[in-house]
Amino acid sequence: MSRGHIVIEDVVKVYDPEGAAVMAVDHCSLEIEAGEICMIVGPSGCGKTTLLNAIAGFHDITSGRITMDGEVLCSNEKPKSTPGPDRIVVFQNGALFPWKSNLENVIFGPVMQGKLERKEALEKGRAMMTDAGVSGVEHNYPGEVSSGMRRRVEIVRALMNDPKALLLDEPYRALDSLTKSVMHEALLEIYYKNKVTIFFITHDLEEAIFLGHRVAIMTTRPCKPKKVLNVDIPHPRDYSVLTSKRFRELIEETNDAVHEEALKAFQAGEKEG
Amino acid sequence: MEAEAALGAGAPDATVALLRETTPFGEASGALLARIAAIARIARYGAGTRVYSPDDPADDLFVVISGRVEHVLDPEVGAREAVKRVARGGVFGWTGLLLGQTRRMATVTALEPTEVLRISTEELIRLLSSEPLEGEHVMERFVSMIQREFTVPTLLAKVRRLSGPLTEEMSKLSLTMYRMSLWLKSPRPYLMFIGFALFLGFWYLAVEVWKLPRFREMPGLTAVVKEWLSPNPTYGLSLYTEEYYQHIIVSIWRVAKAFLLATVLGVTFGLLLGWSRNFKEYVFPVFEMLRPIPILAWVPLAIVMFIATESAVVYLAFLASFFATALNTMLGVESIDESYIRAADCLGANRRQVFRHVIIPGALPFIFTGLQISIGVSWFSLVAAEMVSGQYGLGYVINTSYMMVRYPTIVIGMVTLGLVGYVTSALVRIAGDYMMEWRVRELALSER
Numbered sequence: 223m224s225r226g227h228i229v230i231e232d233v234v235k236v237y238d239p240e241g242a243a244v245m246a247v248d249h250c251s252l253e254i255e256a257g258e259i260c261m262i263v264g265p266s267g268c269g270k271t272t273l274l275n276a277i278a279g280f281h282d283i284t285s286g287r288i289t290m291d292g293e294v295l296c297s298n299e300k301p302k303s304t305p306g307p308d309r310i311v312v313f314q315n316g317a318l319f320p321w322k323s324n325l326e327n328v329i330f331g332p333v334m335q336g337k338l339e340r341k342e343a344l345e346k347g348r349a350m351m352t353d354a355g356v357s358g359v360e361h362n363y364p365g366e367v368s369s370g371m372r373r374r375v376e377i378v379r380a381l382m383n384d385p386k387a388l389l390l391d392e393p394y395r396a397l398d399s400l401t402k403s404v405m406h407e408a409l410l411e412i413y414y415k416n417k418v419t420i421f422f423i424t425h426d427l428e429e430a431i432f433l434g435h436r437v438a439i440m441t442t443r444p445c446k447p448k449k450v451l452n453v454d455i456p457h458p459r460d461y462s463v464l465t466s467k468r469f470r471e472l473i474e475e476t477n478d479a480v481h482e483e484a485l486k487a488f489q490a491g492e493k494e495g
Numbered sequence: 496m497e498a499e500a501a502l503g504a505g506a507p508d509a510t511v512a513l514l515r516e517t518t519p520f521g522e523a524s525g526a527l528l529a530r531i532a533a534i535a536r537i538a539r540y541g542a543g544t545r546v547y548s549p550d551d552p553a554d555d556l557f558v559v560i561s562g563r564v565e566h567v568l569d570p571e572v573g574a575r576e577a578v579k580r581v582a583r584g585g586v587f588g589w590t591g592l593l594l595g596q597t598r599r600m601a602t603v604t605a606l607e608p609t610e611v612l613r614i615s616t617e618e619l620i621r622l623l624s625s626e627p628l629e630g631e632h633v634m635e636r637f638v639s640m641i642q643r644e645f646t647v648p649t650l651l652a653k654v655r656r657l658s659g660p661l662t663e664e665m666s667k668l669s670l671t672m673y674r675m676s677l678w679l680k681s682p683r684p685y686l687m688f689i690g691f692a693l694f695l696g697f698w699y700l701a702v703e704v705w706k707l708p709r710f711r712e713m714p715g716l717t718a719v720v721k722e723w724l725s726p727n728p729t730y731g732l733s734l735y736t737e738e739y740y741q742h743i744i745v746s747i748w749r750v751a752k753a754f755l756l757a758t759v760l761g762v763t764f765g766l767l768l769g770w771s772r773n774f775k776e777y778v779f780p781v782f783e784m785l786r787p788i789p790i791l792a793w794v795p796l797a798i799v800m801f802i803a804t805e806s807a808v809v810y811l812a813f814l815a816s817f818f819a820t821a822l823n824t825m826l827g828v829e830s831i832d833e834s835y836i837r838a839a840d841c842l843g844a845n846r847r848q849v850f851r852h853v854i855i856p857g858a859l860p861f862i863f864t865g866l867q868i869s870i871g872v873s874w875f876s877l878v879a880a881e882m883v884s885g886q887y888g889l890g891y892v893i894n895t896s897y898m899m900v901r902y903p904t905i906v907i908g909m910v911t912l913g914l915v916g917y918v919t920s921a922l923v924r925i926a927g928d929y930m931m932e933w934r935v936r937e938l939a940l941s942e943r
Binding site for chain 1: 594595832834835837838839840841842843844845848852853856857859931932933934936937
């Protein structure tokens with residue numbers, strides 16, 4: 223079964239603010255296997271979010287093509303894909319609606335699409351929240367629970383739609399390192415239960431190697447894969463992986479590449495500043 | 496070493512008395528305490544016995560009857576003082592009440608032969624849910640106990656919300672009323688009275704006793720109060736005259752009309768301005784040019800436009816309100832984080848649903864800020880309009896009293912305006928809190 227197989231072919235994105243063209247993504251090609259966790263690593267502002275926005279349908283592309291399971295999302299003819307519940311984004315700062323309770327947030331997708339009756343949706347929502355270890359906060363507003371819990375509720379909200387792919391945009395960036403480590407295991411646990419394709423953007427190499435089947439290290443502005451690393455540590459993984467020899471080796475293997483790009487991004491930033 | 500016994504007859508009184516000594520249950524009613532006592536069991540632990548350890552299931556809540564226990568919180572909890580001794584009236588084992596916690600976070604050991612009450616957390620929650628008003632209060636007291644006595648960080652000390660059909664159906668208004676009764680029991684209203692007393696005292700002394708320059712000519716406190724409370728007022732206006740209420744009602748009615756119209760039109764207009772870029776480009780420059788024109792400058796035109804003075808006055812009060820509401824609503828829509836709209840798109844909401852479920856609730860905090868301003872400027876421009884052209888109303892009272900040298904009546908008109916204005920803006924605030932419970936809760940948490 224091929225579900226959530228995303229192919230990025232030769233995608234170019236040029237921003238053109240007032241005639242000063244900036245190339246954000248440069249002839250980028252990448253294939254994400256169905257059901258794979260693909261980590262995209264690059265320094266902040268390298269253009270990786272642009273790629274995610276193109277898949278999600280928030281921005282158009284200048285040229286190239288992105289398909290999912292053979293279906294064209296965007297191409298030269300139709301530069302902007304349409305956002306939809308088959309690819310759901312989990313945002314950097316979290317985007318649970320603060321005016322709806324956690325449970326109301328969770329059932330938002332199916333109810334809006336008219337896929338489930340409210341009552342069925344509530345039942346399914348409760349069950350999925352329990353499954354993801356966030357029961358007991360159904361009637362709380364997102365602002366009342368910890369940020370780690372909010373992230374989990376947001377992922378449950380996405381999974382309620384039975385998506386083919388989750389697109390995560392540095393979702394754990396704002397969390398402290400302890401909460402982050404808990405969130406990584408929680409994400410894997412959820413992933414093992416619901417095999418979806420995960421397209422995960424981060425600038426944290428350890429996070430990338432710990433979670434991903436593959437890690438794509440991106441060059442900085444314009445953005446394209448510089449090196450794709452196969453993480454041969456078997457899943458399911460838990461936190462003991464972090465201290466394993468293989469994990470350290472992989473970090474060493476890739477650290478230089480990441481550092482080089484970070485340095486480039488830093489210098490480019492200095493020039494602009 | 497552990498012995499358990501169900502409570503015999505007669506014991507509940509002692510249990511209720513014990514519960515009254517505790518922080519969380521201290522303010523609960525006798526009836527509620529009796530029901531809690533009914534689900535409590537007594538347990539005994541010998542010196543040195545372990546009551547529970549971290550990661551045990553958090554099932555029961557404990558209240559110490561006699562003896563002492565040592566309560567050691569896990570370092571991970573991050574309490575400021577991890578070790579605590581709990582004696583009679585102390586409550587521990589509250590982990591089960593916390594959001595998302597099902598396992599014990601502490602090690603508890605009896606230091607001497609100890610007798611405790613054990614209350615099942617789940618049963619307690621069910622019981623409290625059946626008395627939502629008191630229940631919420633007990634839960635709030637648990638929060639403060641966990642934070643203060645056990646020095647657990649705020650982030651962790653979030654108790655579960657009482658849920659179930661009862662709480663969901665329970666009107667939020669009754670909760671507001673309950674909070675109000677608590678407020679009356681706190682020192683805050685009395686401080687408020689002291690503030691008023693100081694103000695009135697200064698007025699009295701400055702005008703009537705010290706006869707300070709500038710104040711000498713002002714109507715004194717006693718003159719105003721006497722006039723206000725007099726069944727036969729010298730200048731014809733007091734609490735006992737029908738005319739007084741006529742003026743108030745006319746003014747309120749005008750403000751109500753102006754405010755409602757301004758709210759309906761202003762919110763709609765503001766939502767459109769924020770939602771549609773095209774609409775904004777056509778309309779906003781004109782809007783921004785008209786907005787700074789003071790209301791008094793509109794008076795002549797208003798009189799020309801509306802032959803009837805009544806409509807002219809309402810129109811002027813409406814105009815100021817409308818601008819405040821529309822502008823704030825537009826800013827509210829523009830303040831909504833793009834991510835919320837994108838998230839709704841991802842989740843398959845169509846444009847109409849995004850408007851209904853994201854734009855409107857997202858703009859609500861700004862809209863209510865606008866309405867607070869709007870009700871204020873509505874009174875402001877109403878009085879100005881009534882002073883220029885009116886038949887009745889509080890502004891008219893103030894203006895005619897000035898021309899006819901009825902100084903105490905001026906002050907009566909002013910004070911009445913202050914009171915009525917305060918009540919109307921409080922009503923707007925209450926309506927806002929009622930519609931945005933999420934925000935009230937969020938703000939309450941960040942304040943703690």
